[in-house]
């Protein structure tokens with residue numbers, strides 16, 4: 001395999017370490033008897049998955065897009081923050097590194113917005129600010145069960161911005177733009193109320209997620225491209241499934257309201273993080289990994305295996321959560337983790353086996 005930008009590999013590797021360690025901690029948190037380096041390690045699951053893995057990946061992708069050497073400080077800081085968490089360094093140091101990395105992403109977007117002031121760049125910049133504010137609240141002592149909604153908002157807003165960019169949704173009508181801003185406003189209102197009225201704020205946030213799911217489902221060109229073939233269809237299938245899970249997580253948040261722990265919390269969080277966020281990662285991986293690494297990648301129908309597995313194992317887990325079926329929750333959750341490892345294997349294999357000829361992926365497919 002030829003990688004044109006091998007110097008980006010260590011940053012990607014830091015994100016991958018956070019992902020794999022975060023998955024391990026998540027499995028332990030589900031109650032599986034896996035060896036852990038120390039007690040309390042499973043509480044690192046959320047921060048490692050969101051800020052350590054996704055934060056590093058998104059910052060790296062944006063640093064590549066900006067093309068300025070200083071921008072790589074953002075994924076470096078978040079990656080180091082994850083390492084400090086894993087190595088049991090002082091929590092405050094890890095929190096400061098993650099906060100610094102997210103502030104770095106805000107700076108990257110400030111530079112991107114100066115070049116391309118458009119709805120999609122403002123949206124993604126807003127997502128970065130929300131992430132940095134969430135990390136600040138965590139640093140100031142807010143519990144993860146509150147901060148997690150700031151982290152989720154960072155991801156959903158960033159992804160909406162990416163869809164605006166990749167799928168050229170910026171050609172949406174003025175009415176649709178206003179509707180988008182209303183969805184965004186509802187999410188924001190939920191976030192701002194969290195510290196005062198946990199239960200109502202989570203329900204409002206859920207309403208914002210449902211509205212955004214409907215907006216994305218209606219406006220995304222995936223509804224049309226799903227009738228095409230190959231990679232274009234694969235991406236559309238992932239996107240549409242993700243929007244359904246986004247709606248499910250919003251519905252769960254509206255139904256259950258503020259719960260800080262347990263199966264209902266698990267259901268609303270993982271419909272979002274696995275069903276929605278990972279569907280988006282599955283969709284964009286054939287575009288983003290080659291862009292970041294400067295390698296080429298072939299689309300293979302085999303990619304549907306990890307997509308289908310995610311759907312089925314997540315349904316099992318959520319049925320387990322909702323119906324009080326502990327085995328379903330535990331087995332479903334374990335298989336969720338196996339699915340993500342399979343996805344990594346499918347992606348790496350496709351990267352390795354790429355001849356430099358037509359058929360390799362491109363952003364146009366999205």
Ligand code: HEM
Pocket residue numbers: 023026027029030043045046047049050054144145148260261262263265266269270273274277278333334336337340
């Ligand atoms: C794939 C396998 C996964 C497993 C086995 C797993 C397991 C868990 C468990 C058991 C909880 C605690 C729920 C409760 O209170 O009962 C949890 C919380 C959480 N998970 Fe996951 N999870 C997985 C994937 C993910 C992913 C992909 C993300 C994000 C991208 C994520 C982010 C979170 C967050 C932010 C929390 C809240 C943490 C906290 O309150 O401390 N999880 N997870």
